[in-house]
Amino acid sequence: xxxxHTALLANLRDQGRRLTPQREIVLSVICASAGxxxxxxxxxxxxxxxxxxxxxxxYRTLDLLAQLNLVNVTDFGEGxxxxxxxxxxxxxxxxCRKCRKxxxxxxxxxxxIEKLLRAEYGFHADLDxxxxxxxxxxxxxxxxx
Amino acid sequence: xxxxHTALLANLRDQGRRLTPQREIVLSVICASAGxxxxxxxxxxxxxxxxxxxxxxxYRTLDLLAQLNLVNVTDFGEGxxxxxxxxxxxxxxxxCRKCRKxxxxxxxxxxxIEKLLRAEYGFHADLDxxxxxxxxxxxxxxxxx
DNA sequence: CTCCTAATTGCAACTAGTTGCAATTAGGAG
DNA sequence: CTCCTAATTGCAACTAGTTGCAATTAGGAG
Ligand SMILES: [Mn+2]
Ligand SMILES: [Mn+2]
Ligand SMILES: [Zn+2]
Ligand SMILES: [Zn+2]
Numbered sequence: 547x548x549x550x551h552t553a554l555l556a557n558l559r560d561q562g563r564r565l566t567p568q569r570e571i572v573l574s575v576i577c578a579s580a581g582x583x584x585x586x587x588x589x590x591x592x593x594x595x596x597x598x599x600x601x602x603x604x605y606r607t608l609d610l611l612a613q614l615n616l617v618n619v620t621d622f623g624e625g626x627x628x629x630x631x632x633x634x635x636x637x638x639x640x641x642c643r644k645c646r647k648x649x650x651x652x653x654x655x656x657x658x659i660e661k662l663l664r665a666e667y668g669f670h671a672d673l674d675x676x677x678x679x680x681x682x683x684x685x686x687x688x689x690x691x
Numbered sequence: 692x693x694x695x696h697t698a699l700l701a702n703l704r705d706q707g708r709r710l711t712p713q714r715e716i717v718l719s720v721i722c723a724s725a726g727x728x729x730x731x732x733x734x735x736x737x738x739x740x741x742x743x744x745x746x747x748x749x750y751r752t753l754d755l756l757a758q759l760n761l762v763n764v765t766d767f768g769e770g771x772x773x774x775x776x777x778x779x780x781x782x783x784x785x786x787c788r789k790c791r792k793x794x795x796x797x798x799x800x801x802x803x804i805e806k807l808l809r810a811e812y813g814f815h816a817d818l819d820x821x822x823x824x825x826x827x828x829x830x831x832x833x834x835x836x
Numbered sequence: 837c838t839c840c841t842a843a844t845t846g847c848a849a850c851t852a853g854t855t856g857c858a859a860t861t862a863g864g865a866g
Numbered sequence: 867c868t869c870c871t872a873a874t875t876g877c878a879a880c881t882a883g884t885t886g887c888a889a890t891t892a893g894g895a896g
Contacts, residue, residue: 564862564873586852600876605853613788621766625884626852640814643758649814655807659800667794668828669785683813709843709892731882745846750883770854771882 550577550616550631557614571596572607576617582628618675622648636674642682649682695722695761695776702759716741717752721762727773763820767793781819787827794827 554573555565575591576583589604608629611617619627622641636653656673663669681689699718700710720736721728734749753774756762764772767786781798801818808814826834 562873566862566874568875598876601852602854602877603875606874615788640808640812640816642814643760643817649812651808651812655804658803662800663785663796663823663825667785667796668831669787669794669823669825670831671785671823671825672788673823673825678808678814678816678818680808680814680816680818682815686813686815707843711844711892713845743846746882747847747884748845751844 554614554616557616568599568603569607569610571599572604573611573616576611576629576631582620582622582630584626584628588629615672620675620677622677630675632674638676638678640678640680642685643679644681644685647682699759699761702761712741713744713748714752714755716744717749718756718761721756721774721776727765727767727775729771729773733774760817765820765822767822775820777819783821783823785823785825787830788824789826789830792827
């Protein structure tokens with residue numbers, strides 16, 4: 547049993563919830579994927595191992611894993627959610643709303659804001675995977691600025 | 692013709708796009724709404740004035756307005772997008788992933804990051820309406836922290 | 837004012853994801 | 867190991883939003 551299954555199990559037990567084979571398979575598929583992966587692709591890979599697993603169970607598991615903060619969910623403007631394991635070091639994505647170019651940054655840029663939100667609002671922000679929209683250098687220049 | 696219609700017209704003309712009655716109606720419905728409003732509710736209000744306007748036109752207009760940055764689009768975890776005019780002063784929302792409580796903050800918290808992204812990546816971030824997930828004070832305390 | 841054409845709409849069919857409920861089962865009690 | 871029950875799954879029906887394409891039209895040219 548991997549490290550992530552242990553984390554899942556601990557989280558579930560706290561809430562009187564159960565570790566089912568379906569949940570284990572979904573989690574391990576996400577663990578085995580390098581980057582961002584869609585629900586549809588997760589379902590495909592899950593079914594390679596367990597052909598009759600229902601899509602409702604996959605979607606419900608994805609919601610659960612997101613709520614437990616084991617995976618992050620991000621919309622990169624494709625009109626569907628992409629899932630990724632929470633891994634260190636954290637990173638963020640800058641997305642150009644004009645040309646859709648994506649640039650990565652590291653997590654440190656949000657450190658000061660995390661402290662501010664905690665100090666001022668008592669809010670423990672999940673700032674470990676942001677999609678930040680805007681204009682890239684090239685597109686901002688073309689706006690005759 | 693309102694200030695917002697003028698802004699829309701200018702944006703459209705630049706790109707060889709057109710100001711249609713459908714687009715005007717959708718924009719004015721969002722302008723007339725105080726806070727966040729769903730696409731479904733926009734469609735309902737649009738049809739109060741123009742009963743046969745097609746939902747595709749509404750969704751396509753919403754995409755367009757978002758791309759032109761005249762409205763912001765945010766998912767507050769309800770599984771659907773909410774739309775709001777870009778208005779000053781800007782604000783952000785802190786959402787607890789456990790109890791779904793929503794707290795507002797003002798826009799100034801992101802000023803330093805906006806400068807950093809511009810200086811370091813040449814990226815002009817749209818940081819005027821963020822939904823930040825995390826744990827509120829109460830829920831963070833209950834996690835036996 | 838009329839004509840023209842590329843942009844846009846309306847439509848119908850489709851896709852991704854959600855929901856309510858009966859059947860199944862994880863996991864605790866004995 | 868067996869029983870029990872609340873949590874979960876599978877299913878089928880549903881909803882929100884998307885897409886391709888023919889019909890319409892905004893807005894520019896003459
Ligand atoms: Mn990522
Ligand atoms: Mn808002
Ligand atoms: Zn760009
Ligand atoms: Zn909370």
